[in-house]
Amino acid sequence: MDRVQKTAISFLPSICILWLRPFGMSWNQSMVMAGLFLVLIWWSTGLVHKILASWVLLVIFLMFGQAPLRTVFSFPLSDNFWLIILCYLFSRGIENAHIAEKVMSPFLFRYVNTSIKMLLAIILFFCAAMYVIPQPLARLIIIANMVRIHLRRTDASEEVQEVLLFAVFVFYVIVNMACLDADIILNTSAIGFAGLGLGNLQWLRYMLVPTILYGLLVAGVFVLIFRRQMVRVSFRPRQQEEREAFTGRERKVLAVVLATVGLWMTSGLHGINPTLITLAGTLCLFLLGDLKGKDLSAVDVTTLFFLTAAFCIGGVMKYTGIADIIFSKAGNLFPPQAGAGYVLAMILVTMGLHLILGSNTTTLSVVLPGLMTICEGMVSGPRILFIAYISLTAHFLLPFHAVAIMIGVSNRYFPAKFVAKFGIPMMAVIIAGIFGIYIPYWSWAGL
16 A cells, blocks of 8 residues: 555545534534544554644644634743744754763763663652753653663664663653652642642642552563663773863863853742843854854754644644533543542543653643543542642653653654554553552552
C-alpha cells in the first residue's frame, strides 16, 4: 500500500465522526473533532509533514472552532514559546563552548559506565537542578542536551543512546511530582484549578516519600521494558579522555552560564522573568562569539509549529464545549458509594479526557473543577487533586499527550514508537501506584 492510499484511509475515522456526530455534537463541534482525529493520525504515522499537519489543524480550529485567536495561538503568545527558543540557542552555546564536556563528562566517565548507572545519574541531575534551573522546560532542554553530548562521546550503540535519552524525558516528569516547586507551571496550576491552598511543605508531606517509591517502581518497569538496552550494558569513552583546562574564552562563557543559572535560582527574590534572564545570557554568548548566525538552526521550526497546534487543542476543546460534553457523559461512570471502584472511576475519567485533550494543564483545568463537584463528600479535596494529578502526569500514548515527550520526539532524541511502547504498560503502573503506594501512604499520613 503506497503513501497516497494510506493518506486516503486516514480520513475514514474523521468521515465517521462527521456522519455520526457522537454525543449530539453540533456540526462545528463534529468538524473540530474530525479534524483533531485526522491530524493525530498524521502526527503519529508521519504520513503528512508535521508543519502541514499542524497548519491543517490550526485552520480547522479557526474556521469551525470559532475560538479567539488568543486561544488558538496560546503557545506563541506565551512566555514558554520564547523561552524554548532561547533555551535551544543557550544550549547550543554551551555545546559550542564544550562546557558540558569539561564540567560534567569527567564525573560521568569516571563513575557512570552502565545504562543503569546512567539512569540513576539522570534522576540525580534533575533533583540537583530543581532549584538551580527553576523553569522546568529550560531544565529539561539543557539536561537532555548535556546527556546527548556525553553519550555521543561514548561507544554506546545508537539504540542504547535513544533509550537513555527517552529516560531523560520520562524521569523529568516523575521527579517533578515530588515537590511543588519542581514544576512551577503545572503543579501550581493544579492547586489553583482545585481551589485549594496547599503550600510546598504540605505538598512535600503528601507526595515526596510515595513519589520516591513510585519512581523506583517506574524505574523497574522501564528497565524491564527496555531490558536489552538497560541490563548488563556498559559503555566507554570513544577515546582516552584527558581533563582539559578552560581557555580564556571558555572561562567567560562559563561565567555567563553561571550568572544565568544564578539569576534563575534567585528569580523568586528579584522577580526577573526567566525568559528575560535567558535572553540576556543568550545575547552575551552571541557577543562572546560562542553563538553565531548559523546557530539559529538550533531552533527547530517544525517543533514550534507542532507545539503551537498541540498546545491549543485543550483550549479549543474547552471553548467549543466538546470537553464539557465528554465530561458530562463521563460522570455516569461513578458508582453511588466511595471505595476502590470510585477512585478507579476518577482515574479512568482523568485518563480518558487526557487522551482527547492532550495538554496536562488544560485537562486538569477541566477535570479538577468537575471532580471537586462530583466527588464532594466522597473523597477529600487534596486526595481528589493528587489522584487526578498522578493519573495524567506520566500518562501518554502519543507524543502530544505531554509537552516533554513532544519536544523529545520532535528533536529526534528518541523514536516516537517508544512513547506507546512504554506508555501502555505505564497506564497500569499509574493505577497500581495510586492504589498500592499513594493511597496507603496518605492514610498513614492522615490525609
